[in-house]
Amino acid sequence: MKNCLNRFVPEGFASFNGSNDYKNHISEYKKIPEKKKTSSYKTLGSIGEIFDYFNITNGSTLSFHHHLRNGDAVLNLVCVEIKKRDLKDIHLAASSLFPNNDLALHDLIVNQNITKITTNYLNGKTAELIGKGKLKEMLVMETHGGRARSIETGELKIDLAIIATPCVDKDGNGTGKEGKNACGVLGYAIPDLHYAKNVVLVSDTIKEKIENPELSNEYVDGLLIIDSIGDKNGIVSGTTNITKDPVGLKIARDATKLLKELGVIKNGFTMQTGAGGTSLAVASYIKKEMIENNIIGNFASGGITGYYVDMLRNGLFEKLYDVQCFDLLAVESSLVDKNHIFMDASMYGNPYYNNPIVNGLDLVVLGATEIDLDYNVNVTTDSFGKIIGGSGGHSDTANGAKITMITTQLIKSRIPIIKEKVTTISTPGEDVDILVTERGICINPKRQDLLQKLENSKLNIMKIEDLLKLSYEITTKPANIERSNEVIGVVKYRDGTIIDSIYKLKE
Amino acid sequence: MKIGIAGTMESSDALITVRPSEKINIKVESTVFDYFGEQIKKTILDTLNELNIANIDVLCQDKGALDFTIKARLITAIERMKKSV
Numbered sequence: 001m002k003n004c005l006n007r008f009v010p011e012g013f014a015s016f017n018g019s020n021d022y023k024n025h026i027s028e029y030k031k032i033p034e035k036k037k038t039s040s041y042k043t044l045g046s047i048g049e050i051f052d053y054f055n056i057t058n059g060s061t062l063s064f065h066h067h068l069r070n071g072d073a074v075l076n077l078v079c080v081e082i083k084k085r086d087l088k089d090i091h092l093a094a095s096s097l098f099p100n101n102d103l104a105l106h107d108l109i110v111n112q113n114i115t116k117i118t119t120n121y122l123n124g125k126t127a128e129l130i131g132k133g134k135l136k137e138m139l140v141m142e143t144h145g146g147r148a149r150s151i152e153t154g155e156l157k158i159d160l161a162i163i164a165t166p167c168v169d170k171d172g173n174g175t176g177k178e179g180k181n182a183c184g185v186l187g188y189a190i191p192d193l194h195y196a197k198n199v200v201l202v203s204d205t206i207k208e209k210i211e212n213p214e215l216s217n218e219y220v221d222g223l224l225i226i227d228s229i230g231d232k233n234g235i236v237s238g239t240t241n242i243t244k245d246p247v248g249l250k251i252a253r254d255a256t257k258l259l260k261e262l263g264v265i266k267n268g269f270t271m272q273t274g275a276g277g278t279s280l281a282v283a284s285y286i287k288k289e290m291i292e293n294n295i296i297g298n299f300a301s302g303g304i305t306g307y308y309v310d311m312l313r314n315g316l317f318e319k320l321y322d323v324q325c326f327d328l329l330a331v332e333s334s335l336v337d338k339n340h341i342f343m344d345a346s347m348y349g350n351p352y353y354n355n356p357i358v359n360g361l362d363l364v365v366l367g368a369t370e371i372d373l374d375y376n377v378n379v380t381t382d383s384f385g386k387i388i389g390g391s392g393g394h395s396d397t398a399n400g401a402k403i404t405m406i407t408t409q410l411i412k413s414r415i416p417i418i419k420e421k422v423t424t425i426s427t428p429g430e431d432v433d434i435l436v437t438e439r440g441i442c443i444n445p446k447r448q449d450l451l452q453k454l455e456n457s458k459l460n461i462m463k464i465e466d467l468l469k470l471s472y473e474i475t476t477k478p479a480n481i482e483r484s485n486e487v488i489g490v491v492k493y494r495d496g497t498i499i500d501s502i503y504k505l506k507e
Numbered sequence: 508m509k510i511g512i513a514g515t516m517e518s519s520d521a522l523i524t525v526r527p528s529e530k531i532n533i534k535v536e537s538t539v540f541d542y543f544g545e546q547i548k549k550t551i552l553d554t555l556n557e558l559n560i561a562n563i564d565v566l567c568q569d570k571g572a573l574d575f576t577i578k579a580r581l582i583t584a585i586e587r588m589k590k591s592v
Contacts, residue, residue, distance in 0.1 A: 383542070384541065412571075413518050413519050413538065413539065413570060413571025414519070414539050414542075414543060414571035414572065414573060415539060415542065415571065474573060475543070475573065476543065476546050476574065478539075478542035478543060479541065479542055479543070479544075479545060479546075481541040481542060
């Protein structure tokens with residue numbers, strides 16, 4: 001079956017039918033009952049005891065969050081136990097997977113201990129292994145908001161949520177903001193906490209009493225204290241600094257000029273950017289603009305970096321909505337600043353949440369590995385079909401925000417970023433409004449309102465077809481490459497429908 | 508043995524190694540081979556023709572260089588080969 005974007009949808013999955021189709025199904029949206037706990041939590045002595053107490057067997061679904069990012073040790077410890085018991089057909093439902101999980105997951109996937117993975121983002125060797133077709137069942141890739149929806153509706157049924165928790169108290173409450181491995185807010189763990197059949201907190205710090213815990217003990221069935229849940233320094237992975245690359249800076253400058261011409265940067269405006277170097281450079285030019293014109297924004301949201309904490313402290317934004325902290329300055333701020341506000345995954349981007357934060361965004365600035373003539377964006381695979389990430393909050397924010405802007409270099413290592421058709425659709429073109437590259441800016445023709453405002457602009461605004469032609473003049477036209485027809489995974493849009501499939505890599 | 512090397516293995520560059528040979532042998536290893544492998548071979552061959560060279564081994568280890576980079580690296584490698592002892 002093909003969906004409305006002419007992409008293949010494997011049997012057993014619903015077909016993507018437009019980014020706002022969810023609005024036709026709001027009355028059908030039903031949550032499963034939140035979990036109810038009958039007694040106080042059980043103190044457990046080891047990962048093995050967790051498996052025994054909660055009866056983890058072949059075919060169980062185990063869930064994890066990724067707030068410790070590349071510093072997480074808990075998922076890896078659980079993998080050791082799965083291997084030791086040689087459990088089969090485990091379904092791993094982790095909100096994201098990082099390279100530090102690669103070693104632990106390799107054998108479990110190859111030996112079919114883990115046969116199914118549901119996640120929002122993955123890269124590294126695990127992604128490569130799955131790309132080669134080594135995962136027995138389908139890889140299901142969700143968005144951040146979509147995963148919350150999946151869990152709330154029971155589409156993703158979790159037998160046991162194993163929640164790495166930087167600090168717990170004696171009543172069984174938990175928080176991410178304190179403890180020796182404090183990693184900040186735990187927004188992505190909340191759906192798991194509320195809707196998993198069972199919940200266990202795994203921590204390395206216990207205190208008498210936590211004030212206002214994000215993880216309430218009314219959902220907690222078990223508690224395990226271990227020596228270390230990982231390394232909090234691992235949360236700072238990838239680029240979380242402003243780019244120094246002159247091309248990136250030029251893109252960011254032009255992007256900001258454009259936003260100024262569109263009148264986006266004004267009192268009370270709201271924004272989100274990614275944590276990548278170019279996105280942060282855009283934020284830095286917007287900041288300058290705000291200071292020069294005494295503009296105070298309403299809120300910034302997302303994964304939060306120290307850069308936004310700084311803007312909050314300097315009064316440039318009234319508040320921050322934070323689903324996960326990208327550095328230790330953000331962690332500290334989440335604990336002490338009352339305007340640094342916690343949001344869970346559902347409040348952030350679940351389409352069926354009553355007015356999620358993404359719907360309040362005036363602007364989101366995002367990246368792309370590919371964008372095509374229909375403005376569809378790929379952040380899931382590279383141009384060879386190799387899995388390199390995933391939507392995360394890309395399609396959630398793109399759908400919610402009034403203006404979705406993609407900033408990217410026109411060409412990366414000879415690969416033109418603009419395609420006739422993207423390799424994999426992560427975010428549909430109907431939700432993408434502006435593309436800013438170093439050699440030209442494109443406006444989605446469906447945004448005639450923006451084009452009208454820019455009629456007298458001196459910026460280099462051109463048709464995306466012409467910018468593609470310009471890319472080919474530089475790189476020459478890439479040859480057509482043959483890809484395998486074997487589907488190894490699906491890209492699930494935030495409403496649960498399939499927007500595209502992921503194919504096995506050629507040997 | 509005569510040899511000429513130019514370029515780097517940095518992203519968007521190419522490392523080109525040339526040696527004298529009986530005829531033209533071109534070997535291309537590239538991170539973008541599927542998309543541009545044939546084009547890279549063509550660029551190398553065209554450049555050799557322009558220089559009237561018909562007896563050379565060319566190894567191009569490419570990290571996504573544009574054609575003009577490949578051409579410049581190739582010419583430099585050939586000049587270095589000529590000067591080597």
